[in-house]
Amino acid sequence: MGTIFSRDFYQRDTQLVARELLGARLVRRINGQLLTGIIVETECYKSNDPACHAFRGKTKRNQSLFGSVGHAYVYFTYGSHFCLNAVSRDDSIVAGGVLIRAIEPEHGIVVMEQNRSHKCIKNLTNGPGKLTQALSISREFDGYDLTEDGELFIEKGISIADCAVEKTPRIGISQAKDVLWRFVVRNQQILKKIDTKAENDGYSLS
Secondary structure, three states: OOEOOOHHHHHEEEEEHHHHOOEEEEEEEEOOEEEEEEEEEEEEEEEOOHHHHHHHHOOOHHHHHHOOOEEEEHHHHHOOEEEEEOOOOOOOOOOEEEEEEEEEEOOOOOHHHHOOOOEHHHHHHOOOOHHHHHHHOOOOOOEEOOOOOEEEEEEEEOOOOOEEEEOOOOOOOOOEEEEOOOEEEEEOOOOOOOHHHHOOOOOOOO
């Protein structure tokens, strides 16, 4: 396993953090078992951005965005799923976070499949609601410290070259739709190895 990102990593421009989280490893520990995936898609949100939950000020729902960097901001949306964000910002704004939009499953794939009742690995964690369901991340993790070796953290993974990163408008928003604050790895099948047990359990790649 890699080195967990310190709080200083998140105490920087949110846009920079969103880019540098590509290739990082998202780790979820459940009953001693590790479920991991490489982050391949993120989005940046800042408090001076009308698409950000913090734009109109602090509420009970978004208060974690205004809290200490390096913590999780988890919210419930569309009445069906949770979204995981890493609180990140420099001193120029009062709130900010990076939405983790997709991961490439790495270890614990069988458990992820069970959590989602789904065996197509290509579509297992390729969306913010899918990955939180696969990793059993719910609102209880709102405010959770991602810089500690606990039940949920982010650590150094693999390096993603700039030429492999695409910057696009963010998805599913109604304002600031022209800002290129979505960062995605062009070829998301970047891992050389997959979970052996999942391979033997006959998951699908299509």
